[in-house]
Amino acid sequence: MFAAFMLHAWLVATMVAIVGGAVGFFVVARRAAFAAHALPLGAFPGAAAASLLGVNELLGLALFSGVGVIAITQLQRGERREVASALWLAFALALGVLLLSLSGAYAQSLYGLLFGEVLGISRTQVFGIALLSALTLALLALLARPLLLESLSGDLAAAAFGRARSLEGAFLLIVALSTAMAVPVVGALLVFSLMVGPASAARAYTNRPWRALLLSVLLSMAVVWSAIALTYLTDWPVGFFVGALSAMCYVAGRRRSLLAGAGS
Amino acid sequence: MSRSPALSVEGACVALGARLVLRDVTFALEPGEFCALIGSNGSGKTTLLRAILGFVPLAAGEIRLEGAAGAPDPIGYVPQKLALDPALPLRARDVVALGLDGARLGISWPSKARNAEVDRMLRAVGAEGFAEQRIGLLSGGQQQRVLVAHALVRRPRLLLLDEPLANLDVRSTAEIVALLRRLSREYGAAVLLSAHDMNPLLSAMDRIVYLANGAAVAGRPEEVVRTEVLSSLYGYHVDVVRVHGRVVVVAAEAGEQIHEAVARDPVHTASVP
Ligand SMILES: Nc1ncnc2c1ncn2[C@@H]1O[C@H](COP(=O)(O)OP(=O)(O)O)[C@@H](O)[C@H]1O
Ligand SMILES: [Mg+2]
Numbered sequence: 001m002f003a004a005f006m007l008h009a010w011l012v013a014t015m016v017a018i019v020g021g022a023v024g025f026f027v028v029a030r031r032a033a034f035a036a037h038a039l040p041l042g043a044f045p046g047a048a049a050a051s052l053l054g055v056n057e058l059l060g061l062a063l064f065s066g067v068g069v070i071a072i073t074q075l076q077r078g079e080r081r082e083v084a085s086a087l088w089l090a091f092a093l094a095l096g097v098l099l100l101s102l103s104g105a106y107a108q109s110l111y112g113l114l115f116g117e118v119l120g121i122s123r124t125q126v127f128g129i130a131l132l133s134a135l136t137l138a139l140l141a142l143l144a145r146p147l148l149l150e151s152l153s154g155d156l157a158a159a160a161f162g163r164a165r166s167l168e169g170a171f172l173l174i175v176a177l178s179t180a181m182a183v184p185v186v187g188a189l190l191v192f193s194l195m196v197g198p199a200s201a202a203r204a205y206t207n208r209p210w211r212a213l214l215l216s217v218l219l220s221m222a223v224v225w226s227a228i229a230l231t232y233l234t235d236w237p238v239g240f241f242v243g244a245l246s247a248m249c250y251v252a253g254r255r256r257s258l259l260a261g262a263g264s
Numbered sequence: 265m266s267r268s269p270a271l272s273v274e275g276a277c278v279a280l281g282a283r284l285v286l287r288d289v290t291f292a293l294e295p296g297e298f299c300a301l302i303g304s305n306g307s308g309k310t311t312l313l314r315a316i317l318g319f320v321p322l323a324a325g326e327i328r329l330e331g332a333a334g335a336p337d338p339i340g341y342v343p344q345k346l347a348l349d350p351a352l353p354l355r356a357r358d359v360v361a362l363g364l365d366g367a368r369l370g371i372s373w374p375s376k377a378r379n380a381e382v383d384r385m386l387r388a389v390g391a392e393g394f395a396e397q398r399i400g401l402l403s404g405g406q407q408q409r410v411l412v413a414h415a416l417v418r419r420p421r422l423l424l425l426d427e428p429l430a431n432l433d434v435r436s437t438a439e440i441v442a443l444l445r446r447l448s449r450e451y452g453a454a455v456l457l458s459a460h461d462m463n464p465l466l467s468a469m470d471r472i473v474y475l476a477n478g479a480a481v482a483g484r485p486e487e488v489v490r491t492e493v494l495s496s497l498y499g500y501h502v503d504v505v506r507v508h509g510r511v512v513v514v515a516a517e518a519g520e521q522i523h524e525a526v527a528r529d530p531v532h533t534a535s536v537p
Binding site for chain 1 (some may be wrong): 317319338339340341343346348349351352353354355358359362363365366368369370371372396397398399411414439440
């Protein structure tokens with residue numbers, strides 16, 4: 001399972017894990033799990049459109065993630081984030097069904113998009129994903145403290161920034177970027193499990209924010225690596241293992257919080 | 265002393281939706297002054313504080329802050345009813361550190377000077393005993409202390425606190441008031457603190473802004489908390505009654521609607537010195 005053709009898979013999966021764990025820390029802190037689900041799933045018609053037009057799938061995903069960010073932030077002016085995310089998701093899925101039926105692309109590629117196909121990553125995809133990873137991590141590092149402050153309280157953050165503007169748009173953009181890179185690997189349905197599971201487990205084990213972030217990244221890497229190894233051994237879909245292992249992280253974290261009060 | 269005021273509010277009007285929530289509010293705060301912002305629920309206290317922060321625009325009038333010419337001074341702010349997430353991995357000390365540089369871009373590297381500053385602030389508010397605990401798991405009074413430290417750590421000239429005494433027991437209330445009074449002197453920060461009950465603030469306040477139905481009277485407590493002044497603010501007769509060192513504002517004979525408005529919030533007090 002360390003053969004040359006697997007190298008791409010390990011590389012890409014590691015990048016996805018690092019970004020997913022780091023972004024996930026903020027997704028969980030800001031209670032934005034549903035938005036983190038709606039964005040990748042809502043980006044899926046982008047991939048269908050790309051295959052219809054015969055262009056790069058990653059491009060379609062990125063484009064639709066971006067449209068999703070704009071839609072959710074705009075809708076959020078009058079609605080709560082959950083409602084805004086749900087509205088976008090409903091619309092995007094409807095569009096996805098239409099595009100899919102028009103394109104006639106089927107079973108195999110659809111399956112890959114929804115559930116991931118880490119073993120089939122091409123060299124060009126590796127470059128694209130590396131670029132998106134670097135961009136996402138750079139943005140995250142730039143905004144780390146303001147994002148953390150805003151997850152404590154939007155009002156405290158606004159007072160500190162000196163104006164009543166939130167980072168929600170920038171934050172969703174970061175989620176969208178990480179989504180676009182992760183969807184081809186772990187699949188649209190399960191991206192958010194990678195963001196939510198390790199991150200919520202991590203905060204049961206430490207009270208320190210940046211340690212929790214680091215732990216989230218490490219757990220996420222452990223999940224993804226184990227998932228690939230298990231996929232290779234069993235030939236079951238990688239998405240299954242990512243989802244199941246993430247859920248196990250979450251359960252372990254919950255158990256620890258319940259048993260120990262808060263971690264120390 | 266003709267120092268420029270830390271805050272001056274002149275003829276401020278704020279409209280929310282179609283309603284004029286604040287009408288022609290005027291007052292000024294000198295550096296180091298402790299001012300109570302008193303009014304019943306819905307009288308516009310939160311709106312006034314948010315207008316000072318620039319969160320809501322003024323329909324008319326002007327709000328000036330000291331040092332607002334160049335880079336605007338930071339304003340310390342403790343919002344009303346913060347529901348802090350107990351699952352958030354954030355210690356009391358991290359909250360204070362975020363007060364210091366939470367708005368800055370880029371990664372923060374550990375720094376001795378920064379830690380020392382945070383420690384000093386934690387000690388100043390008496391929070392050193394729970395500095396390592398999660399903010400969301402602390403008691404209301406403990407959280408209030410940490411939030412005050414968060415708001416003061418950048419040494420703002422102006423500290424706004426929105427109902428910081430709500431939900432505190434009598435002892436924590438007295439402690440927080442004494443703490444704020446001491447820190448405002450020590451740091452030279454003007455404090456504007458909203459409350460629906462002025463009782464606990466009587467010994468601390470230099471100045472009072474009394475809000476009713478969006479209008480305000482401001483001045484020294486003995487000038488404002490008087491039968492004639494408050495009656496004219498409410499638009500009907502109220503009595504300022506002093507009993508057992510407390511001052512109660514009660515509606516006398518009033519129309520039904522008016523009576524109800526006061527009956528919901530019958531106790532406004534000032535044991536005027
Ligand atoms: N977004 C809003 N739109 C319309 N009216 C509002 C809005 N927010 C608050 N109000 C009204 O403004 C008045 C003042 O509210 P507020 O400043 O919160 O009072 P307080 O803090 O003194 O309890 C209340 O009557 C409230 O109903
Ligand atoms: Mg209020």
